[in-house]
Amino acid sequence: MDIFLTAEAWVSLLTLTLLEIVLGIDNILFVSIVSNRLPEEKRGIAQRIGLFLAMLFRVGLLAVLAWMINKLTDPIFYIFDMGFSFREIILAGGGLFLVAKSTSEIHARMEAHEGKEEQRKTGKFFSVLMQIVLLNIVFSFDSILTAIGLSSELIIMIAAIVISMLIMMIFAKAIGKFIASHPTIEILALAFLILIGFMLVLEGVHIEVPKGYIYFAVFFSLMVEIVNMRVRQNSQKKRDKKATE
Numbered sequence: 001m002d003i004f005l006t007a008e009a010w011v012s013l014l015t016l017t018l019l020e021i022v023l024g025i026d027n028i029l030f031v032s033i034v035s036n037r038l039p040e041e042k043r044g045i046a047q048r049i050g051l052f053l054a055m056l057f058r059v060g061l062l063a064v065l066a067w068m069i070n071k072l073t074d075p076i077f078y079i080f081d082m083g084f085s086f087r088e089i090i091l092a093g094g095g096l097f098l099v100a101k102s103t104s105e106i107h108a109r110m111e112a113h114e115g116k117e118e119q120r121k122t123g124k125f126f127s128v129l130m131q132i133v134l135l136n137i138v139f140s141f142d143s144i145l146t147a148i149g150l151s152s153e154l155i156i157m158i159a160a161i162v163i164s165m166l167i168m169m170i171f172a173k174a175i176g177k178f179i180a181s182h183p184t185i186e187i188l189a190l191a192f193l194i195l196i197g198f199m200l201v202l203e204g205v206h207i208e209v210p211k212g213y214i215y216f217a218v219f220f221s222l223m224v225e226i227v228n229m230r231v232r233q234n235s236q237k238k239r240d241k242k243a244t245e
Helices: 007-023 025-035 040-072 086-111 114-120 125-150 154-181 183-204 211-244
Strands: 077-079 082-084
Touching: 007 154, 025 040, 025 086, 025 125, 025 154, 025 183, 040 125, 040 154, 086 125, 086 183, 183 211
Parallel strands: none
Antiparallel strands: 077 082
């Protein structure tokens, strides 16, 4: 533990923790959306258990990857002179799963009527929990590879991941409530996850997409939707005021 006596270690820990939180935003969005399929009293439990299991997986995977990172990126087969390693396979497969899952969630919300909506709120606890864990596994590789790239000390990498996951556990419930009460934000979040899925697929076939463009698009769309929400609230207040006059 002497490593934490240096300023460099603390700067590394702070930087890595902040990056892990930023990389985990899409993770929190998906956890919130999936857990909203459960009754309200079970959502928080599913979120905490799912994120805790994911944290254990990330720490274990980090310990393994820390010494086999070179093997993970070595091509295992080639297509048209393009090498594919386990990393590319995992990224592409996870991206396709994310696109398919988010698309099906959007379709379910577009087709749902009142009866179906009630049925959706009674989703199976174990199924939702497994979806949270599986998607955390997919999102883990991006954050873990970032950790390995930024720090050479395993204890700092583990500490950053644990701290960032604990922060996610704290804020996941609040984000889930906000998304559940604003359906348009939920659709926007699902569209964001589809975009992330496509990005993962492209990375899996060696096409690098600057994440800054995606974050800007998401931030701009979110700002527009917040303005729309404000306009709708003001319009509703005016209608209510006229109705009472």
